[in-house]
Each structure stands twice: as C-alpha cells, then as structure tokens.
Amino acid sequence: MKKICVIAQKEFAGYFHSWLGVLIGTLFFILTGVFFMILVLSYTKVSMNPQQFGLASLSGVNQTQFVFGSFFTNCSILVLFLVPLLTMRSFAEERRQETLELLFTYPLSDFEIVAGKYAGLLGFFALLVLPLFGYLAVFRWIGGEFDWGPVLSGFLGFWLLGLAYLAAGAFVSSLTRSPVVSALGSLSVLLLFWVFDWVENISDGPWAHIFAALSPLKHYRDFSVGILDVQNVVYFVFFFLYFLFLTLASIETRNWKH
C-alpha cells in the first residue's frame, strides 16, 4: 500500500515536471469556463423572452437542468479528448525510457505498479474536477439557483466517467512504447465507445441495445439529469476494474513461458 502511494505521488508530480499537466489543466479550465459562460448567458437570454424560444413560460425550464445538465454533457465530450493526453505517457513513456524495466526489478508487485499509476492518474483527474465546484459558487453569486441533488449526481457521474476513460487510456498506453501511438489508440477506443451510443438511434434490434448498454455515455446521461441508479455506478466500476485487469495482464505478458 505504501509503495502504491509512492508511485502515485511520483506520477502525480510528473504532470507538473513536464508542463503537460499544467497545459492540460489550463486547457480544461478555459474550455469548461467557456461552456459555463455560454450556458449561463443563453439561459439569461431564454429567461428574458421564453416565447421566442418556443416555451410558453419560464416555469417549465429548470435552471439546474438547463445550465448544469448541458454543462456535464459538454464536459463528457471534453474528457474524451483530454484523457488520451493524460494517459499517453503512463506506461508508454516508461517503456521508451526503459524505466519500466527498472520498476520490474524493484521489490514491487505488478499490481503495486499498476495501482500506483492508476492512483496517480485519478489524483490528477481529481485536481481537474474539484475546482469545477467553483462554478456553483459563481452561479449563486450571479443570482442563480440550483438543486444540490442533480448537481452532485452530475459530479459523481463525471468523476466515474473520467475514471473509466482513464482506465481504458492507461491500458492502451501499456501496449506500446510510443506516447503518440498511445494517445491516438486511446482516442480511437474512446471514440468507438462513444459511437456505440448512437447505434440505438439507427437501429432497434437486440444488438443495438447491447451496444448502447456498453456505451459509457448512455450510463452517464442518467447522472447528469439527477438519476442515481446503482446499475450505472456498477457499470462504471466494472469498466474501470476490467481495464485495470487488462493492464495488469498486459504487463504480465513478459513472463509468458512460450
């Protein structure tokens, strides 16, 4: 456990050593800020003249849903592109520098290495997510009102989505020695999962439902509208553990006795 923390700490600090983390963080905050501002402004516009937007009155429009529901949807697309950049170095870079070889010869278990890396990634992601709560304060300050329920479930959903994406990205990173290949590979995998979500729109067969059920976005949508379903939580936890297991298996292939 102690060594997991040591590796996690080093991974976390590594994002600031190379400016990669600072760059990703800046990009993330600028874009989320833009999303938030646009949503607040458009809500103001709608609330001034609801009829113009096809609404009988403002009573049917939920402030929380209008601003934060859409905000989390936008963020989910944003992480789709940011996660591959976050995970591209985690294993690929270590393979390239041959430092993974060193880690394997230290008194560490493979699980400690993988868990440490994952913990470092989650730590950095937490650093990205936590300041988003600041938007709530800003929203209050400009006179908005929101329900805590859907907002908190939205944050939980966003956190779980990030967790799942990071796990998949780290797995792809463990397959290659090139961070660029890792980033492009993770992006393709995540885009593929995104596309799964659309299958239901085109077709209605049993396969369409299976694909849709596999898509993280379908499970994520419930969170952003304030529905807390255990099934969805289980889905994300399982998604995370599945890729953690695959990563572990991928670095254990070096021991295969073929």
Added chain:
Amino acid sequence: MVKETNPSNVVRFEHVSKKYGSFRALDDVSLEIDEGEIVGFLGPNGAGKTTAMRILAGFFAPSGGKVWIRGIDLSKEPQKAKKSLGYLPEAVKLYPDMRVSEFLHYVAKLKDVPPAGRRAHVQEKMVLCGLTDVGHRLIGRLSKGYRQRVGIAQALIGDPHVLILDEPTSGLDPKQIADIRGLIRTLGKDRAVILSTHILPEVSMVCSRVVMINQGKVLASGTVKELESCLKDRREISVRVKGKDHRQAAIKLLQGLPGIEALRMKEEPGEEMRFVFETTQDEDLRARITQLFVQQNIPLVEIQRVELTLEDIFLHLLHEGRFAWKGPS
C-alpha cells in the same frame, strides 16, 4: 522440501532456459556465483547475456529452470529475492524530468530503505558514485557518463548483495570507463557483481571470473588465468626467417621435429618468411630450433612463443563451439 543450497552461493542458475517463440535465447544454463566475485558475462551481440541478466534481475520469468538468490527462489518469493538485487539495464535513460536526488529518494522508498536513514543512505551512494555536484540537476540534462553513474547509484540503493550491470561502460569515454571500472572493483569486494560486456580487455581488468556465452549456452567458465593457461598447452611458436630461398630447407627442418602440428607459412615484407606452428610437447622447443637453424645456415631473425590472449580463446570458442578444457573441478 528443503533445498540444499550452498550458503556462499549468492546466485544459482538451475537449468535455466528462455524461449521467445521458437527462438532459444538461453538454453539450459546452470551457474553458481559466490559473494565477493566479479563475474563477467562475455559473448557476442545476441548471445543471451542480457536475457540471462534480465532473468536474474527478476524482470521476466525463465521458460524453464530455477533461479535462487541467497537461497530464495526468485519465482516463488520474487519480492523477497529482489531486495537483494541491484540492476542496471543496458542503456537506461531513466526519468529525464526528475532531479538526481529526487529520483534516488524515489528508488529508496520503493526499495524499502527505512525513512530514518534514507537521506544519509542516498547521500552515501551519491558520494560513492561521484554525484554530489549534480544532485539538483535534471537527469535529462546530464551527460551520458553521469547518467550511467546515476544508473549505478540506483542499483546500489538498498545495499544489494547482488549487483547486475548490463554493459556498464558502453558508450562512455575512456576516462569515464576507467572511473566506472574502478568503482566496480570497489563494489565487488563485499558483494557479488555480475556484469556483461563484449569488450574483452575489460574482463581481464575487472572480473575475477569469466563466463563465456554464445547462442544461449555457456561455453566456458573460469578465471581469466585458468582460461588462458588451458590454451597454453597448445603452445604456438612463430619463427621468422630472412630470405625466400631458405623456404624449403626451413619447412623440411621443422617437419622433421617431433610434436609439431598445424604448420603455417606466410610471406612477409622485407624478403622474410614467417612460420607459425603449434607444439604439443611440454618441453620448450625454441632452443633446439634455434640451434638447428644455425647449424643449417638458415638466417633466423626472430623466434617467439605466441601468447594466447583472451581474444584468441574467445574466437576459438566461437568457431569451434566447444573447448577441450572442462572447467575448474
């Protein structure tokens, strides 16, 4: 089951083999290494040196056979066994974004160096490897020689009983090579050091024992002296004669002597002929040959016994694939 292991054997390879698909990188290697030995793995590129070292370092498991480190089975208790190991991979780049002392502290934490003495421990290794001046610098900005020293320092953290160095001097300048060799000799006093190299003189300079590896097999193992002496009973003598006219006479004379084999002749510049042959006899034929040449009026300008170097042994082994000598009993 209690396994019988010699306590002084710090490292034991038991019929270790490693296959990559159908390629056999290591083929039934058995080996024992004691404390205080500096063992050099010698072999051409692709001989299996790195594979052997990676298995020993616990990087990957062998396809067959067992490795014991201080009586601990590496495959059964890898974490316990790895505490006795320090490993420097070949051409390791380390973390370019980390500072030297920061990296060594990170390694110390991973290698279970207790927090109380950690700072002093890291400092001691930095002094030993001559890194005190660059402790605050980024590893990526260091020269190759310094980076190699950082690599050795990280291997030394945790005071391992077995030090595995894969080509520790490759790519360094002569001064750095001399420094690293000196360091290795110091380190080898109270632990087992295993290093690989394809530089032959390095082995005779640094190592107390040589293990020659080719195509995944151990060809020979012994001290440099043992390996050299076993080739010496196959003495080689070189005779140089002035004037080409004496060729026939010289050949006739040499062939007439008992115990002369593999006679070769070469024309050399300055109207000189050189004859090289092996003698199987224990007695030194040089005096007798000189006397006979003088009697026959053949102008002998030079006669010498050819000293066989490690290089000769090595090349001989590579060509023949085997060696008459069986190793120390």
